Amino acid sequence: MPEQLIKICGLTTSDTVDAAVDAGATHVGLVHFEKSPRHLSIADAAKLRMRVPDSVKVVLLTVNMEPQPTAEALQEVQPDVLQLHGKETPEWLALIKSKAPIEVWKAVGIKDRTALENAARFKDSAHRLLYDAAAGALPGGNGLALDWRLLVGHRHALPWGLAGGLGPSNVANAIRYTGAPLVDASSGLESEPGKKDIGKIRAFCEAALAARAEAA
């Protein structure tokens, strides 16, 4: 049984980064998108990145960012993964993949089966697909769930992860129902927009790990 991958997204402080690492997160997400309540400057993202041990991967998240600032951000933050959460095309991803020695993930809003099938267009340009609810007020981080039934029996073109509206109380069901190899949560782990709650981070990781152990 493969390891359960857990991404805690939208971390903005050193104590919550440390809590995610201690709780068993495999990935920590740093959001660089000015409209987000979880936005970090590139300099602040680089500082938080330094706290993360090699055993945990750092995911830098951007939205429709131009190639030159993207290259500069990668240089400064040195993430393990770049997660693209906007309208980036397969060609855009392929360019980044050819230039940077990192994983490239594409977040895709899934509102129906067609959207899920269309995600396969990133087959040669992304390393992983992150299925999220369709964009709401923000491109992501809205606390909205997608229809998990769409994922059952789907032949995924790439390694994948499930995001959207996950929290301590539903992550175990999400893993049991969809078999998601990676689960990702942000707003469901907050006490208010942009403020992560350490107790919720711990409870989320515990529930995800227990669900995977039960399936083994």
Ligand SMILES: O=C(O)c1ccccc1NCC(=O)[C@H](O)[C@H](O)COP(=O)(O)O
């Ligand atoms: O978190 C944000 O503020 C954000 C803003 C713009 C684009 C993406 C964003 N978050 C991306 C993530 O990976 C979230 O974890 C994912 O969308 C799930 O969010 P939530 O439904 O709040 O758990």
